[in-house]
Amino acid sequence: MPRRSGRLTWRLFIVAVVLTASAAGLVGRLAYLQIVRHDHYVREAQGEHISRQVVRAPRGAILDRNGYPLATTVQAYDIYIERKAWQDPQVARQAAELLAPIVGQEPEAILGAVLSDEKGDYLLAWGLDFDAGRRIIELAPAGVKAVNSFSRHYPEGDLASALIGFLGRDHVGLAGLEATYDKALGGTPGSVYFERDSLGNPIALGRRYGREPQAGSDIRLTIDRYVQRLAEDELDRQVAAHGASGGTIMVMDPRTGAILAMASRPSFHLTQLDLSGEVDVELFRNRAVSDVYEPGSVMKVVTMATAVDLGLVGPNSTYYDEGVVEVPGATIENWDFSVNGLTTATQLLQKSLNTGAVWLSGLIGPERFYEYLQRFGFGEETHVGLGGEAAGLLRSSDEDGWYPVDLATNSFGQGIAATPLQMITAVAALANEGRLMRPYVVQEVAGPHGQRVFEPVAVRQAVSEYTAKTLVQMMTEVVEGVPYHLARTPGYRVAGKTGTTLVSIPGGYALNSTIASFVGFAPAEDPQIIMLVKIDQPVDDPLGGIVAAPVFRELAPQILAYLGVEPDGTQFVQGP
Amino acid sequence: MSTLDRSIARAGPKTRAKAPAPGLRAMLIAAGLAVVGAGLLQVVQTSNVTSTGYHIQGLEEARLEWGARVHQLEAEVASLASLERVEQEARGRLGLVPAERRLYLEVNAPLPAQQLLPTRFAPAEPPEESSNGSWWQDLLDLLPFF
Numbered sequence: 001m002p003r004r005s006g007r008l009t010w011r012l013f014i015v016a017v018v019l020t021a022s023a024a025g026l027v028g029r030l031a032y033l034q035i036v037r038h039d040h041y042v043r044e045a046q047g048e049h050i051s052r053q054v055v056r057a058p059r060g061a062i063l064d065r066n067g068y069p070l071a072t073t074v075q076a077y078d079i080y081i082e083r084k085a086w087q088d089p090q091v092a093r094q095a096a097e098l099l100a101p102i103v104g105q106e107p108e109a110i111l112g113a114v115l116s117d118e119k120g121d122y123l124l125a126w127g128l129d130f131d132a133g134r135r136i137i138e139l140a141p142a143g144v145k146a147v148n149s150f151s152r153h154y155p156e157g158d159l160a161s162a163l164i165g166f167l168g169r170d171h172v173g174l175a176g177l178e179a180t181y182d183k184a185l186g187g188t189p190g191s192v193y194f195e196r197d198s199l200g201n202p203i204a205l206g207r208r209y210g211r212e213p214q215a216g217s218d219i220r221l222t223i224d225r226y227v228q229r230l231a232e233d234e235l236d237r238q239v240a241a242h243g244a245s246g247g248t249i250m251v252m253d254p255r256t257g258a259i260l261a262m263a264s265r266p267s268f269h270l271t272q273l274d275l276s277g278e279v280d281v282e283l284f285r286n287r288a289v290s291d292v293y294e295p296g297s298v299m300k301v302v303t304m305a306t307a308v309d310l311g312l313v314g315p316n317s318t319y320y321d322e323g324v325v326e327v328p329g330a331t332i333e334n335w336d337f338s339v340n341g342l343t344t345a346t347q348l349l350q351k352s353l354n355t356g357a358v359w360l361s362g363l364i365g366p367e368r369f370y371e372y373l374q375r376f377g378f379g380e381e382t383h384v385g386l387g388g389e390a391a392g393l394l395r396s397s398d399e400d401g402w403y404p405v406d407l408a409t410n411s412f413g414q415g416i417a418a419t420p421l422q423m424i425t426a427v428a429a430l431a432n433e434g435r436l437m438r439p440y441v442v443q444e445v446a447g448p449h450g451q452r453v454f455e456p457v458a459v460r461q462a463v464s465e466y467t468a469k470t471l472v473q474m475m476t477e478v479v480e481g482v483p484y485h486l487a488r489t490p491g492y493r494v495a496g497k498t499g500t501t502l503v504s505i506p507g508g509y510a511l512n513s514t515i516a517s518f519v520g521f522a523p524a525e526d527p528q529i530i531m532l533v534k535i536d537q538p539v540d541d542p543l544g545g546i547v548a549a550p551v552f553r554e555l556a557p558q559i560l561a562y563l564g565v566e567p568d569g570t571q572f573v574q575g576p
Numbered sequence: 577m578s579t580l581d582r583s584i585a586r587a588g589p590k591t592r593a594k595a596p597a598p599g600l601r602a603m604l605i606a607a608g609l610a611v612v613g614a615g616l617l618q619v620v621q622t623s624n625v626t627s628t629g630y631h632i633q634g635l636e637e638a639r640l641e642w643g644a645r646v647h648q649l650e651a652e653v654a655s656l657a658s659l660e661r662v663e664q665e666a667r668g669r670l671g672l673v674p675a676e677r678r679l680y681l682e683v684n685a686p687l688p689a690q691q692l693l694p695t696r697f698a699p700a701e702p703p704e705e706s707s708n709g710s711w712w713q714d715l716l717d718l719l720p721f722f
Binding site for chain 2: 058068069072073074075130134148153155156157159225226229490491557561566567
């Protein structure tokens with residue numbers, strides 16, 4: 001029997017090589033998995049047994065200028081039902097009967113909704129009251145999850161609905177300030193990571209870590225809740241009394257551009273908002289900044305200011321009013337078809353003569369006229385800081401489609417469109433020594449990282465101080481110099497101008513439909529407030545002097561007294 | 577222990593068997609006790625951690641609930657201070673009506689201080705310094721893994 005050699009045969013060598021290569025391959029693979037791909041597999045492993053839950057940050061409050069909340073946040077619960085857990089009909093019915101009285105739905109309705117063909121969790125209730133949520137947690141019906149959430153609370157009810165706006169189901173602002181300042185109000189959501197069991201439920205003493213949510217900032221407005229309420233209540237009364245289709249009332253501090261009240265109708269009821277059904281999105285617009293209108297005769301003060309600033313006329317300059325004026329392409333008459341003969345510039349404003357405005361525009365010329373309109377902020381956004389702001393419609397003489405008749409009609413506020421905000425801002429420049437201020441509604445954003453204060457911003461000097469004072473004097477004569485002017489306010493001297501314009505429709509004007517407006521400020525010698533009143537399509541009377549001016553007389557003394565502006569004839573009483 | 581006794585008995589003289597190494601036995605007992613003690617300590621520690629964990633969880637829930645209650649109370653106070661409610665009280669409880677004639681008076685008395693609602697970001701009171709730490713807690717803090 002041949003004796004085997006102790007030497008390494010080629011067969012053994014191959015086996016050894018194969019084994020060594022295999023071992024090396026395994027080691028290499030292990031090194032690759034455990035060293036090179038370490039982070040990846042750690043992440044995968046964590047993904048298998050670590051869950052992440054987003055924790056919503058409490059949304060900041062919206063406060064009025066004195067710190068009273070107009071919108072605030074309260075804790076609530078979103079109630080989810082896990083469909084898998086309701087496979088057993090008896091379990092499902094028991095749970096539905098427990099939930100029904102708390103969420104205000106019939107058990108059958110809940111069962112029907114949950115046991116549909118859809119998969120995943122069913123959102124039964126959104127923003128459920130905190131106490132109701134706690135009750136559900138204590139009852140612990142099968143398959144029901146109560147997730148921490150927040151809901152908006154409006155202590156002042158529907159006040160300033162269009163301005164404040166609202167949130168969607170995902171707690172993102174959809175309209176108004178809620179949308180414009182969504183990032184600041186919303187804060188930064190946090191997240192919690194926790195170990196979970198095979199069913200996905202958190203392990204009681206498992207690892208738990210994460211990031212705390214950072215609360216949203218509070219926003220303090222320039223709006224005063226008292227003035228806003230006065231404006232809204234009065235606007236509702238006037239719209240109803242005149243059978244109007246809507247309207248706007250705005251109150252502003254002309255020295256700073258701070259808006260104290262911004263009310264517009266039609267609008268929506270913030271506290272009764274239900275986005276689940278059909279909604280009229282037209283109601284969500286803040287018409288004071290998004291809708292344009294032809295300002296009518298209020299524009300005559302801007303035309304007059306331009307002429308005075310250019311040194312073309314003074315309060316006592318005269319022209320001869322023949323009641324009608326021919327311009328290329330049109331014949332323009334006074335609104336009341338009156339013929340006034342020799343008329344001063346002040347009388348032009350008092351009687352609101354269209355022929356006078358055309359005379360002024362002829363003196364000014366198109367280039368300078370449109371340059372001044374732009375100086376007053378027409379044709380551009382005011383940058384008030386609200387979403388959906390319109391720039392208005394202004395066609396200057398160097399643009400296509402402009403005709404010489406446009407200069408004439410624009411001079412008395414027709415053929416030009418502005419937002420109510422643009423109009424009040426332009427006239428406020430006259431009450432503020434000629435300085436055009438940027439209007440603003442947010443004065444402070446205060447959050448965990450500190451506060452940001454918005455100071456008044458002077459955009460430009462629209463006209464000289466002399467011109468502004470002259471115009472204040474002339475506008476005071478418009479109200480105080482006309483017997484029985486309906487904007488005259490006991491205790492205060494008022495400066496203002498009425499406006500009446502036909503409603504523009506595609507292809508022309510609706511001859512039986514007007515927009516009646518008045519813009520005025522008081523006290524004339526030291527203006528503290530400026531107010532714009534606009535009533536859309538009043539049925540009983542078309543004129544701004546009849547419909548809008550009395551609203552100023554009604555509101556101004558209340559607002560001025562509230563702001564501590566002393567009226568004439570104040571009695572002094574010795575205190576205790 | 578009996579095995580040990582036997583081996584000692586076989587190896588040494590009879591006189592030594594009567595006095596079996598007391599030092600070693602004690603050491604063994606001590607070691608046994610130490611092992612048992614360490615085990616018990618582990619159990620006690622785990623139990624403490626568990627109950628502290630539950631306690632912290634309970635406190636966190638309570639904190640959330642109180643926070644929610646505070647927000648609710650703030651909202652309730654805001655509702656009670658709303659203009660609508662003020663008017664309701666003025667008309668209903670005090671029997672006031674809107675003025676028909678306005679008379680403006682200036683009184684040389686100071687205004688009452690304005691009572692504003694608490695806001696979330698109002699300057700908070702500085703937190704009091706904690707003084708309830710004990711010496712053994714400080715000692716434990718110095719040790720690793722605690």
